[in-house]
Amino acid sequence: MSSFFRSMGRASRPKKSPTHPSLPFSSGSGSGSGSDAALAAYAPASPGSSTPGKALYMCNPFIRSALIKGSFKTIVALPKYVDEREWLAVNLFDFFNNLNQFYGVVTEFCTLQNNPTMSAGVGLDYTWIDQNRKQVKLPAPQYIDYVMTWVGGLLSDEATFPTKASREFPPTFSTTSKHIYKQLLRVYAHIYHAQFAALVHLCCEGHFNSLFAHFIAFGAEFGLFSFREFKGPQGAPYPGVCDLIEKWVEMGVLGDEVLR
DSSP: OOHHHHHTTTTSOOOOSOSSOOOOOOTTTTOSHHHHHHHHHOOOOOTTOSSOOOOGGGSTTGGGOOSOOSOSHHHHSOOTTOOHHHHHHHHHHHHHHHHHHHHHHHTTTOOTTTOSSEEEETTEEEEEEOTTSOEEEOOHHHHHHHHHHHHHHHHTOTTTSOOSTTOOOOTTHHHHHHHHHHHHHHHHHHIIIIIHHHHHHTTOHHHHHHHHHHHHHHHHHTTOOOHHHHHOSTTSOOOTHHHHHHHHHHHTSSOGGGGO
16 A cells, blocks of 8 residues: 555654755855845844834745746646555655755754744744643744654654555544644744745755745645635734745746635
């Protein structure tokens, strides 16, 4: 049942919170006078401000920085003869590992002092459900550590993500996949909101943009992502990356289906 899954290297155990992994960053991404000018013009909101400056990831040239040109539709499409659950599993495994590597790059900038809440937009702080089923606000480093530990544990659990041919995916696999996707999405949203400047200084915003666009396109294709649910009710605080997703649709980077 999981031969394709094994062939993609899923059997290796996911690692937690790496620091400074070697990533093949392109020398042109984020460098040059255009980038310097955008960084100089960037005016983030002060803590508690209700009128933030324009988000750095919405500025040129960063909003256009990418490694992939063309449609993500081909990349996310289910390959012929591959079970959909295996395709979901192997992609969630890859998204987790790639995001974990990027977080390892910016982890020294994500501190208790700089990020006392898991913020993803002006007035928006994500909460964690504790053992008493109560919503609690956590510092971003602690929240992300909980997410990565939880997701890593699920990916390593043979009963949830089977790698042996004799084992079947559990009936709860679809629900579990949606929960994993939701939490990883929150980590993306926080990094864009709070650590994108660090990615720019490290010249890897093109890699991160391409990974996030791939993540959104995949989620929309397989029912893991709902833009309306992610953005929330009109007038309420919403994740800043919603503006980025809408702009990428306008630019043709993502298809209209991601906004449904």
